[in-house]
Amino acid sequence: MNNPHWISAVFSPTGGCAAIAKAITGGQGQVVDLSLPVPHTPVPDSALMLAVVPVFGGRVPAVALERLAALQGSGPAAAVVVYGNRAYEDALLELTDSLTAGGFQVVGAAAFIAQHSIAPTIAQGRPDGADLDNAARFGQALLDKLAGQAPAAPVTVPGNTPYKEWKGVPFHPSAGETCISCALCAARCPVGAIPTGQPNETDPERCMTCMRCVSLCPRKARTIPAPALQATTAMLEEKAGTPRTPEWFL
Template sequence: MTRTIRTLFFSPTHSSRKIALAIADTLAAALGAKKEVQDVTLPEGRVPSKPCGPDDALVLAFPVYGGRVPQVLEALLADLEGQGAYAVVVAVYGNRHYDDALLEARDLLTRCGFKVIAAAAFIAEHSLTPKVGTGRPDDADMQRVADFARAAAEKIAGGNPAPVTVKGQRPYKERGPAAPVSPKTGEGCTECMICVASCPMGVISAHNPRLVSRGCICCFACVKSCPEGSKYFDDERIAQIRAMLESKCGARKEPELFL
């Protein structure tokens, strides 16, 4: 039976995608496996996944939001069928902390029948400010990604590896209340609709990109993708969080690997 590396990622600003695919490529090459990729960033990608077989391995990668797994993924992950498959879990965070996100993801996959044998927390440029985690994941980070993937492949190849222990606490960090904020649009907007196509919640109007309905998760995908720099947030709470990050989270943090 051919082993399959199934890769599932949520990646509004593309860092989780980059790391997930790098890990999957290394696992597939090391284990002689085929690859399947499911990008669940956009609503149309959030469809039920095929059940995994006991010889398969799942790579799950996501950005940390408020120290947790993104809430939009909860139902999707709860419906996965592991059937004894291995899993490698990656939380990507903006140089503050990943809090309980890895533990939460490991618990979710374990309940679905996966054996989580490796986990890691990698750093990316913070979505709210390029002054925190600037340019990450950088070359050094991607070398750690490669090393981590090779170590995970060795565990899988060795047969029946033990589940991994990760940092985090239960009950998980309480989610903050949903903030009724949404991006604004400057006069430079050309209505190219790139922001519409990049919005993981589908809340930017396809007819008028200046109109945003409720449900924005402040992932900043629209801000990062706008070629004219015309999408922005002017909410005072976001400004306060940005100021806190820039004043307290500038020191470089390194990836944490659990094998």
């Protein structure tokens, strides 16, 4: 397969997945933003489908999988998960299975690290330059595999079925007194958990604690409750304090 066209499906609430995806593709090709509803889209066999999603509690966010399912094809694909330095558990297998269910031939997979979205002192500053260089090499390795004379073989990735049970984070961001009701958070929330007319509120039934609203608020008005943040950070400092390195599966 010579010079395939990249199609990147990316769910990136706080930017880590988008940075990894861009490094893998060198900024080439089409990007599908999975933070928005996706119409049914056939992916041509001449394209290399790249799916990049975050890991929440060892799983792929359900909304990302639902929107990814709108992209279907029978050509090659690569599955990439990005996690906050603790563990990616069943997420890479879940993403690979989802792409396979969509008809794709998964010929490569990888796990990269990004700054933890809830506890930003964990893996702070990642993906860093070394991570992005690693991602670029992974992208080239995918292209080299597809350019080989033999058909590209499918990959095997770690993980278990049934997938790890994940009920979500029991706390959610809320707005403080510095909120100016600009509603930027409401406009950009991937699941519509912030009412446009009342952007200082959060619907706990919809909120997935993806932290996009916290990361983009121009007044830093949206935050996680301090006790929850302190407890989460302490837990992660114990379980995710040692820097991890990217993993490839080709």
